[in-house]
Amino acid sequence: MKxxxxxxxxxxxxxxxxxxxAASSAGIKAAMPPRWFGLAIxxxxxxxxxAASAGETELIAVMLAAMAGVIAMRRKDSVAEPKTLxxxxxxxxxxxxxxxxxxxxxxxxxxxSEAQGLAWAPLASGxxxxxxxxxxxxSERREYRARIQGNSGQ
Amino acid sequence: MSAAEIDPVIHAPNRLRIxxxxxxxxxxxxxxxxxxxxxxxxxxxxxxKQLEDAGYVKLRKKKMNGRQHTxxxxxxxxxxxxxxxxxxxxxxxxxxxxxxVA
Numbered sequence: 001m002k003x004x005x006x007x008x009x010x011x012x013x014x015x016x017x018x019x020x021x022a023a024s025s026a027g028i029k030a031a032m033p034p035r036w037f038g039l040a041i042x043x044x045x046x047x048x049x050x051a052a053s054a055g056e057t058e059l060i061a062v063m064l065a066a067m068a069g070v071i072a073m074r075r076k077d078s079v080a081e082p083k084t085l086x087x088x089x090x091x092x093x094x095x096x097x098x099x100x101x102x103x104x105x106x107x108x109x110x111x112x113s114e115a116q117g118l119a120w121a122p123l124a125s126g127x128x129x130x131x132x133x134x135x136x137x138x139s140e141r142r143e144y145r146a147r148i149q150g151n152s153g154q
Numbered sequence: 155m156s157a158a159e160i161d162p163v164i165h166a167p168n169r170l171r172i173x174x175x176x177x178x179x180x181x182x183x184x185x186x187x188x189x190x191x192x193x194x195x196x197x198x199x200x201x202x203k204q205l206e207d208a209g210y211v212k213l214r215k216k217k218m219n220g221r222q223h224t225x226x227x228x229x230x231x232x233x234x235x236x237x238x239x240x241x242x243x244x245x246x247x248x249x250x251x252x253x254x255v256a
Contacts, residue, residue: 023174
């Protein structure tokens with residue numbers, strides 16, 4: 001009698017865990033940013049870095065407005081919001097690293113254009129940073145897919 | 155099931171799925187939850203109210219495209235309770251696997 005009850009409890013717990021994994025996957029899938037969003041954000045952030053390297057403050061303001069527009073477009077049709085801030089020390093370290101990288105690329109671009117007279121340096125720095133952001137957006141999508149597959153495989 | 159660890163508020167299948175859907179997210183729209191769970195508005199409202207009364211979820215109203223939308227988010231208390239509930243379920247399954255078949 002007790003064994004039958006234990007088996008029922010175990011089966012119910014197993015069913016509950018499977019239902020948790022399926023529901024988690026549905027949430028993660030709905031929150032996964034579309035590919036266009038990663039591309040648009042990388043173009044805009046690259047533009048901000050290029051404008052900052054060139055010392056074009058008005059262009060920075062335009063790019064920031066473009067970024068707000070891209071985020072608003074993404075949110076318009078969104079039904080689930082992913083976590084915006086990293087909740088691990090590693091996540092914060094990665095975010096800080098990206099900000100430091102942006103500052104270094106801006107400083108490098110500014111140095112090359114002002115001290116060395118290389119007019120293309122701000123564009124190159126924007127391109128480098130934009131590419132880095134795009135690669136990060138692709139790896140983020142991979143991480144989402146891995147989490148979805150991980151849930152369905154459990 | 156081990157009543158000491160299983161959270162009775164979360165344990166109901168629909169409430170468990172609401173928490174599981176919200177756990178990896180910042181928040182989710184009410185209609186999305188309704189469609190995912192395949193329940194009516196009233197059924198979902200009832201379950202969300204019970205989770206809200208326990209302090210596990212919070213509701214936020216947002217105006218989008220000129221219409222008011224309700225978004226649901228899992229609170230930190232909700233996250234803690236959900237994690238503990240999942241651990242309890244995993245322990246039950248792990249304990250059953252550890253028992254040798256006679």
